[in-house]
């Protein structure tokens with residue numbers, strides 16, 4: 001039987017009268033690339049905060065690799081990059097990486113650090129500079145680099161591509177694929193649907209407190225995208241993912257999904 005990396009059982013979370021998560025059930029198998037999708041304010045970050053025990057649940061339970069999420073041992077095998085990653089401004093890149101690894105009682109391997117910087121297109125001289133001199137994209141890459149150097153079994157990334165240019169996005173996706181090839185589990189949130197389609201085997205759409213869809217990106221498109229869209233000339237529709245229209249159909253499918261009101 002496949003091991004569960006993350007399991008939500010009827011999780012409820014409200015802020016005041018705003019019910020953000022209304023009974024979430026979710027099971028993510030170990031080794032899976034999982035994408036949590038939803039519009040701004042859907043509750044993606046809240047779901048991650050619940051998972052990491054940063055806030056109390058109103059009801060339900062969560063397990064990480066079979067351990068209750070409130071047990072600190074549940075977090076031993078994961079690394080997390082928050083949505084708004086702000087490392088202490090006075091640290092150098094090298095200090096930051098060193099401290100992060102030290103939390104795990106590990107020492108930064110110089111070759112691995114340099115290789116990670118190169119893989120992320122970060123200039124090695126930035127290692128010696130304080131992070132306050134970094135651009136937003138550089139800071140984001142530093143956070144991703146720290147998470148990847150930790151070589152976690154479960155990597156949780158909240159909007160990891162935000163602030164990254166197309167080259168950096170491609171590099172990060174490459175690194176995430178390598179992590180998956182080594183059997184690790186990826187859990188990330190995004191409102192950038194092409195990234196989800198490219199990386200994820202399994203995704204859910206979170207909307208108005210519930211999961212509106214659970215399945216592969218392809219299944220989302222098959223369930224909600226129009227099979228054939230009439231062209232203005234009335235001729236055959238040539239749109240297909242291989243012709244570069246996948247992004248459109250993914251967006252259309254997502255919109256249809258959240259407008260349909262159906263729970264998948």
Ligand SMILES: Nc1ncnc2c1ncn2[C@@H]1O[C@H](COP(=O)(O)OP(=O)(O)O)[C@@H](O)[C@H]1O
Nearest residue numbers: 015018020038039040041042043044045046047
């Ligand atoms: N600490 C908080 N106190 C009150 N409301 C919050 C808090 N955090 C988030 N919210 C609200 O909960 C909803 C979900 O927010 P969030 O989880 O950040 O969504 P997402 O990450 O999908 O954009 C939003 O309406 C947001 O305003």
Ligand SMILES: [Mg+2]
Nearest residue numbers: 044045046083
């Ligand atoms: Mg968020």
